[in-house]
Amino acid sequence: MNFEGDGQGDLVHHGGREKAVCVYPYDHYPFWENELQKTLDYGAFGENLTIRGYWKRTYQSRFLTNRIMHHEKDDLAGIKKILEVEELSVNWRATFVKRLEGIEANPQERLAGDVMR
Known part of the structure; x- marks a missing residue:
């Protein structure tokens, strides 16, 4: 599962349904263009998507999830609050469920996509 025209060099850790998509806010580009004194093309930070709008809410949710992970x-x-999010990936969900059960998952399992074994 990929974005059209987007390929990955490392198919073990990149690409696929349970892998991350890099998103960067359009609103941050002017800051960096000023800081770097140059015009930047979208995608300059390696993101798959450059978005406008609901960034703040999404960022806050992702920040909370990463902090707890x-x-x-x-x-x-x-x-428990994170597990209410339907869109949470299968691997992250399994890791959080294990924590609720008192089991600390091996992070290598989550990174490799083997949590469900």
Whole structure:
């Protein structure tokens, strides 16, 4: 499953249904163009999508999810809130469910897409 015209060099860790899509906000481009003193083409940061609009809400949700996945692993209330999100990937969902059950998943399983074994 890919975006048309987008390919990956490392098919083990990139591409596929359970892999991340890099998104960057259109609204941040003027800051970087000023900072770097040059015009930037969209995609300059390696993103698959350059978006306008609902970025703030999406960013806050993603920030919370990453914070709990990697740093605040014992935040059970936060985990329960994240599990309410239907769009959460199968692998991340399995990791959070294991945490609720008191099991800390091996991060290599999630990164390799083998959580469901």
